[in-house]
Amino acid sequence: MKRREFIFLVMGAAIGCPIMAMAQQSKTVRVGMLNPSFAVQKPLDAFRKQLGDLGYIEGKNLIIDYRTAEGHFERLPQLVKELVALRPDVLVAIATPAIAAAQRATSTIPIVMSPSTDPIGSGFIKSFAHPGGNITGVANMYGDVMGKSVETLHELLPAAKTVAVLMSLNTTHPTQYELARAALQSFGTSVFPVVAPTPDDLPDAFHKMTDAHCDALFVLADPFRPTIASLAASSRIPAVYQYREFVDAGGLASYGANNVGMFKMAARYVDRILKGASPSETPVEQPTKFELIVNLKTAKALGLTVPPSILARADEVIE
Incomplete structure (x- = not known):
């Protein structure tokens, strides 16, 4: 191979590599x-x-x-x-x-x-x-930190005697419910399971909670259903969740991954x-990283006082 041809081949390869990389990008x-x-x-x-x-x-x-x-x-x-x-x-x-x-x-x-x-x-x-x-x-x-999530509810609402646990048709919920039930019962709390398969079933689910005189609600982690927070507010049931988007929508508190x-x-x-x-x-x-989020506006609307221990640990307080 002639020297000039070799130089052109080397230059072509050097130029071609970045061109190929740019083409891929x-x-x-x-x-x-x-x-x-x-x-x-x-x-x-x-x-x-x-x-x-x-x-x-x-x-x-x-x-x-x-x-x-x-x-x-x-x-x-x-x-x-x-x-x-x-x-x-x-x-x-x-x-x-x-x-x-x-x-x-x-x-x-x-x-x-x-x-x-x-x-x-x-x-x-x-x-x-x-x-x-x-x-x-x-x-x-969420299953691994279930105990901490339920502990947050108990610390916020130590007088709660009956706690509803809200589920959908999410296939993880039967197992997650058992974890939540065991954690709630360890605090001497009665548990009231409620299943709302679709968003349309949520109003009826809240009617069941109020009829059962539930003092609080624990919502199992699930794809976001925004009306849960508003229904909890209108039913005057303090609710704790496993991620913060519900608290941003008006929920009381959440503990879980971001x-x-x-x-x-x-x-x-x-x-x-x-x-x-x-x-x-x-x-x-x-x-x-797991975060504790508290909504003081919601607490005030429900007539609740958030314990100083919760406020001290909170990663964010919505006022």
């Missing part, structure tokens, strides 16, 4: 998002911002196809079918009902959990370190998968 990727309930804007905004910080810009090199079942889980199979038909590079499934629907719909498209309450028990992964299939992502650890942080983690999973990581060998992450 400019390739438009498609992300499907499946939400079993109503949109919660702050976590979704955090997800988009994190993707933007990683170089993915909607309208430029990113398309996000979003579907929501608005609390009607029976709609999920059709919604995920629509998303799969769009051939996304990654599916992001929000909470257990959506993850289960996505798992049934595809075994080839990577699925990111955002988040899952019990990914092993639900059959989504084989282990946290080695998921073993097409699903990875974030676990929220959804904004978990959605940022989910965006990083999307980036890793788009860059070639295999879901089967990408470990599932768990949150390390």
